[in-house]
Amino acid sequence: MIREEEEEQKMGLLSKKDSDEHGYGWSPLDTLAEAACFIAGQKTKEEILVPPKKRFSNFNFLNDMSAGPSNMSTTPKEENGLIIRGEEEVSHCPIEQVTNLLEEYLILNYPKKLRSSCKSITIFGQNLSYAKKKRASFSNMVSGLNVKKDIKMKKRRVVVAAKNKGKKVKFDNDLPPPNLPEEFKSLIGNMNGTNVQRLVHKSLFESDIKSQQCRLLLPRQQTKSTNFLEPHEKNMLRNYGFLTVPLIDPKLKQQEINLGLWNPNKAKEFYVLKSPWKRIVSEHGLDVDDVVELWSFRVNHNNNEINGGYDNGGQLHFALVLVGDAIKKGSDKEGTTSSANDEATPVHNSNPGARTPTSSSSSSSLCYIRACAGKTKRRVGRGRRSNPDDNHATLTALNSKGRFPRKSLGQHYMLDSEINEQLTAAANVGEGDVGLEIGPGTGSLTNVLISAGAFVLAIEKDPHMATLVSERFAETERFKVLKEDFVKCHIHSHMSSLLGSIEQSGANSRYTKVVANIPFNISTNVVKQLLPMGDIFSDVVLLLQEETALRLVESSLRTSEYRPINILVNFYSDPEFIIKVPRTNFFPQPNVDAAVVKFKLKQPAHYPPVSSTKSFFSMVNSAFNGKRKMLRRSLQHICTPLEIENALGNVGRPSTSRPEELSMDDFVKLHNLIVKV
DNA sequence: CATAGTATTCAGGCGAGGTA
DNA sequence: TACCTCGCCTGAATACTATG
Incomplete structure (x- = not known):
């Protein structure tokens, strides 16, 4: 006590x-x-x-x-x-x-x-x-x-x-006149920035600096008079609590920052800057009493092409400006100087033709809401049917469960239902097919598969999302979800029982196919696990990291990218690169682009003729373990160097061959020769 | 206009949930 | 399990406003 x-x-x-x-x-x-x-x-x-x-x-x-x-x-x-x-x-x-x-x-x-x-x-x-x-x-x-x-x-x-004492925030408009430093004006001008306005002028308080709090509270009095958000941005903030906005920091470096809203839909809403505010504080050595200003501006004003036709206001950007002593502190930290003595003037397309590298990086990292909202609107404009799995529905579904994508699970949700349709089309899913989906998330892809007439077995590791998706498709008998980790589960037995129950119900399944948007970090494991299942699956269509997709499909001999996985892919399947999928289609946005790849699985009877797949891949792995070694050396645990040289000669390769010089067929022949020996 | 009660604002507290 | 991040809540300071 x-x-x-x-x-x-x-x-x-x-x-x-x-x-x-x-x-x-x-x-x-x-x-x-x-x-x-x-x-x-x-x-x-x-x-x-x-x-x-x-x-x-x-x-x-x-x-x-x-x-x-x-x-x-x-x-x-x-x-x-x-x-x-x-x-x-x-x-x-x-x-x-x-x-x-x-x-x-x-x-x-x-x-x-x-x-x-x-x-x-x-x-x-x-x-x-x-x-x-x-x-x-x-x-x-x-x-x-x-x-x-x-x-x-x-x-x-x-x-x-x-x-x-004496520095309590004033509630009236007793603030110094807006005064945007010249370097910011110039940069914003280069970005074709418009509607430049100061949102907030504020002395930092302890709560803005404290590492436990990680936020900058924007005084309501100041933000409410500026009207800096467009209606759809306000709606998104109220519905989802935050908005990712490109920010020019005091060192003129561009990054993204989350704008949050507290007490949404209540009389007293507050805007706050969230992650990575803490990092900005430490990078610029900000402290209590330092004065900062937050400016907002719009980029790509009236540019429907870039904005996806969503609105004419342009994409919201912020600029964080240090004022007074804070400038010196910031520049001391950086070792550069800056000036902030010029009169603030509006920046209107001062250099319309120029786009700095910063601004181009900005357009490639559009905040997710704008990027995806633009797409939705564009589709509607073309007169396509509205889809229940657009970005809004996906985010609403996540919000309904109070979920935020978990980094540990590699969760990146697809916001564009058109991509889901392309995945389904690539697998040629039709009436009576059986689809396996790994990680259904909010069920956007599942919905397309079911609509195409397929029976879907989904495997979801995240119990919250499994519940969400099972509630969503509770009405249909064409859907079943398993709360398991795909990498660890016995997929053969699950598929057998599903196929059995489908046959009992009198339906005839044509093909079983895998269609999935899987976490990038487990994609190679999933590929290794799925491709040898030609006995139960006919097609595997996956949304992979673009680099992985290219490596699996297009890696050629004598390149550093040529690895045992390429032998495995070609042994069990015929891979095909379908389309590239820009990162802006995901929430949260990953750091890399993605791509759809189709693996047409070979039936076991059509596998290359090896006496044992186990010994074949064991040999391939041994060969690549010593990638810079000649095969006669790296495989000498299997047979003598002389025998390997002879076998290589029979394959039509020089006796000094290294693993990256042999195609899958060469490895097959070599294996069969060595096994004969 | 002075006074005094009410309303508003926002810095800081702190608990909850997520993540490493 | 410790740390991080978020966001609601509290309360002192201040602005607003009704009244005489």
Whole structure:
């Protein structure tokens, strides 16, 4: 037990019984009602008007407000307070007595932990001038009880108040005139930036700097007057809580930052800058009292081609500018200088033809919302049917489960239903086919597969997403989901049981196919696992990292990319590169582009003729283990160098061959010759 | 216009959930 | 399990406003 509580027990203020009695199911409202009963004398709690209220911190004890104190100039709103009505003892009770009684009651009846929860009780009495003087938070009343923690809290507050003295954020427009540094003007001009405006001018506070908090609160007064967001951006923020926006940092380096919204859809919405704000703070050595300005501007204004026809406002960008001493600090950290003395002037296409490398990188890393929203709108414009799995639906589905894509699971959700259709088309999925989907996520691809007439078995590792997708397709009998890790599960037995149940239902399955958007980090493992399953699958269509896709499909002899996986791919399948898929189609956006690859699986009878696939791939792996070694050396554990040289001669290769010089057919022949030996 | 009560603002606290 | 990140909540400071 902590020392404070021991002391309180000695004083008879706290007992374990109290703690148990009030530790559960207690509410500040109950306490206040009971305290009011105590003060009022005879009343029971039920007789006291308790207005419905969520926030309990500002209860006003008002004596007989129905009559209304004669000198009360503004009528308090009932919902703000707990009102004790009509009792003589209260209405005529001197205010100091009310205070004392309240204090006495709470000390006697509630342990410290609970007392500290009703900190702010504003007390009004008939003598209002006295009441105002006496207007102190209850925490201050309690802090006079020699309770260490409360004294400490009080001291801390005094320190904070002293620190902030004189620099409290002004609520009016008493801000210095906007003054965008020349280098920012120039850069924004090069990006064809328009609608340049200062959103926020702010001295940094502890909460903006503290590493635990990782955020910059944007004063509401300043942001609400600027109207810097377009309606669809506001909607996205309200629905999903954040928006990724390209930011020019004080070193003119471009990065992305998340703009968050607190208290969405409530009267008091706040904008905050989130990740990677913490990194910006440390990179620029920002500290309390440093002054920063956040500017916003739009790029690609009226450029429907780039904006996907979504709107004419252009893509939102931010610029973070250091002001005053912060500039020096920032430049000291960087070792460069900057000036910020010019008058702010609007930047309007000062250099329309020029696009800096920064700006081009910006367009390649459009914030996900804009990139994907643009696509959706464009499709609608072409008159295509609206799809239930557009970006909005995908994000809504995630939001409905309170999910954010997990990096540990490599989750990147496809936002473009057209890509899902192309995946399905590549596998030529039709009526009666059986599809295996790995990682269905929100079910956007699943939906396309089912619509194409397939029975779908989905394997989902994330239990939340498995629940989501099973709820979504609860109506259909063509769908089954397994909460398993594909890499570890026995896919053969699952497929057998599914095929069995389909046959029992009287349906005839034509082909079994794999169609999946899999996490990039497990793609090679999945490929290795799937391709040898020509006995159950006819086609495997995967969305892979573009580099992986190219390596699997197009790696040629004598290149550093030529590896055992290429032998495996060609041994078991005929691979085909279908299309490239830009990274902007995913949420969250990965750092690489993707591509659709189709593997037409060979039937086991059509595999290259080797006596044993196990010994064949063992030999291939041994050969590539010593990639720079000649085969006669790296395979000498199988047979003698002379025999290997002879075998290579029979294959038509020089005796000094290295593994990257042999095709899959050459390896097959070599294996068969060595095995014969 | 002065006064005093109410409303608003926002820095800082802190707990919850996610991640390494 | 410790650390990170997020976002709601609290309360002091300040602005607003009704009244005489």
